[in-house]
Amino acid sequence: MSPTITEVDVYDIRFPTSEQLDGSDAMNPDPDYSAAYVVLRTDAPGGLAGYGLCFTIGRGNDVVAAAIRTLRPYVVGRAVDSVTGDLGAFYRLLTHDSQLRWLGPEKGVMHMAAGAVVNAAWDLAARQAGRPVWELLAGMTPEQIADLVDFRYLSDALTRDEALEILRRAEPGRAERAALLRREGYPAYTTEPGWLGYSDEKLTRLAKEAVDAGFRQIKLKVGADLDDDLRRMRLAREAVGPDIRIAVDANQRWDVQEAVDWMNALAPYDVYWIEEPTSPDDVLAHAAVRAAQPVRVATGEHVANRVVFKQLLQAGAVDFVQIDAARVGGVNENIAILLLAAKFGVPVCPHAGGVGLCEMVQHLSMFDFVAVSGTREDRIIEYVPHLHEHFTDPVVMENGAYRAPDAPGFSVRMVPESLADYRYPDGPVWTARQELAR
Numbered sequence: 001m002s003p004t005i006t007e008v009d010v011y012d013i014r015f016p017t018s019e020q021l022d023g024s025d026a027m028n029p030d031p032d033y034s035a036a037y038v039v040l041r042t043d044a045p046g047g048l049a050g051y052g053l054c055f056t057i058g059r060g061n062d063v064v065a066a067a068i069r070t071l072r073p074y075v076v077g078r079a080v081d082s083v084t085g086d087l088g089a090f091y092r093l094l095t096h097d098s099q100l101r102w103l104g105p106e107k108g109v110m111h112m113a114a115g116a117v118v119n120a121a122w123d124l125a126a127r128q129a130g131r132p133v134w135e136l137l138a139g140m141t142p143e144q145i146a147d148l149v150d151f152r153y154l155s156d157a158l159t160r161d162e163a164l165e166i167l168r169r170a171e172p173g174r175a176e177r178a179a180l181l182r183r184e185g186y187p188a189y190t191t192e193p194g195w196l197g198y199s200d201e202k203l204t205r206l207a208k209e210a211v212d213a214g215f216r217q218i219k220l221k222v223g224a225d226l227d228d229d230l231r232r233m234r235l236a237r238e239a240v241g242p243d244i245r246i247a248v249d250a251n252q253r254w255d256v257q258e259a260v261d262w263m264n265a266l267a268p269y270d271v272y273w274i275e276e277p278t279s280p281d282d283v284l285a286h287a288a289v290r291a292a293q294p295v296r297v298a299t300g301e302h303v304a305n306r307v308v309f310k311q312l313l314q315a316g317a318v319d320f321v322q323i324d325a326a327r328v329g330g331v332n333e334n335i336a337i338l339l340l341a342a343k344f345g346v347p348v349c350p351h352a353g354g355v356g357l358c359e360m361v362q363h364l365s366m367f368d369f370v371a372v373s374g375t376r377e378d379r380i381i382e383y384v385p386h387l388h389e390h391f392t393d394p395v396v397m398e399n400g401a402y403r404a405p406d407a408p409g410f411s412v413r414m415v416p417e418s419l420a421d422y423r424y425p426d427g428p429v430w431t432a433r434q435e436l437a438r
């Protein structure tokens with residue numbers, strides 16, 4: 001008999017990162033990196049459980065946690081095998097409760113909450129199978145992978161048959177590419193030097209350290225003050241030399257004309273991409289920015305769902321698709337986005353950082369390389385060196401690349417001490433701060 005999911009535990013975990021200005025950018029000056037963290041408990045022997053999370057930057061983490069709890073009736077009491085044996089159906093179940101769907105549809109807090117539970121179910125399935133998620137996915141047949149995707153709203157750009165064609169095209173060579181991943185890992189870039197709150201000295205030092213550590217690309221936050229950005233860009237370019245790529249990220253700060261003017265000013269420093277120049281919902285504005293200045297356009301970390309990604313691709317609005325493991329409806333919806341990007345021939349360069357985003361999204365890029373796009377050309381995963389110590393299977397960086405994970409699961413289980421210490425508002429890290437403030 002299959003074991004049963006007995007409980008959905010939800011934790012409000014927050015890290016006081018705003019105190020060091022880690023993660024600071026033009027729109028988010030003082031983030032406290034946080035996780036609405038989910039554990040799917042089971043009665044299987046050995047304490048089998050599934051772990052997932054939704055990343056937020058502090059206030060509102062409790063709102064996501066509450067949204068996750070509304071999904072409890074869909075999870076508790078279910079046979080584990082009925083979930084892990086048909087993750088396509090489980091994903092559709094969670095994203096298509098008609099009353100909860102009203103809050104989106106398929107976007108915002110409720111969708112992110114569903115994504116956290118879907119990802120926890122993937123972690124559970126991978127632990128049950130004794131394999132990392134990327135390997136579990138890359139071992140599926142094209143038909144099994146297509147079954148994970150909800151093609152509703154996509155068929156004007158990508159049909160199930162076209163998805164199957166893409167997946168079948170990538171079938172030869174899967175084993176060789178998986179072996180290559182285990183040898184070389186997957187290329188990464190670092191955003192560590194570029195936080196807006198860092199001094200010029202810190203920017204220069206961290207940019208040099210990034211190159212020494214083997215990274216071939218760095219990223220700077222921009223968009224608060226043009227003179228500051230010109231100076232920081234010049235310092236970064238001097239620090240890394242002409243051969244290292246420098247991308248910039250405006251975190252949605254601009255209107256179209258402002259984006260165009262700003263990027264025309266920065267372009268002489270050889271900018272690799274401009275990320276999130278404007279509102280993530282505004283497909284036409286991205287297309288306009290792309291057409292009116294020379295720097296390639298990237299977006300996606302705040303793109304709500306596969307439908308908006310479809311439009312960005314249809315409109316020729318982006319040069320790079322930036323999936324995020326915890327923004328859309330979990331692994332399943334990200335597979336839809338990987339397939340869309342493959343159809344349009346646009347490289348996927350995931351957003352990561354935050355809490356646990358690097359841990360999760362590496363699996364999706366590795367699956368993409370083995371079984372979808374079949375290439376690492378022009379593809380690179382963001383890396384930020386913060387908060388990895390809170391995970392039992394943290395990412396490993398080697399010579400500017402993510403080492404392929406081999407532990408079973410989605411790499412997103414947090415260590416028990418961190419859950420106890422950083423629980424908001426009653427963990428000791430937070431009660432100590434409340435004492436000080438008093």
Ligand SMILES: [Mg+2]
Pocket residue numbers: 249251275276301351
């Ligand atoms: Mg960004």
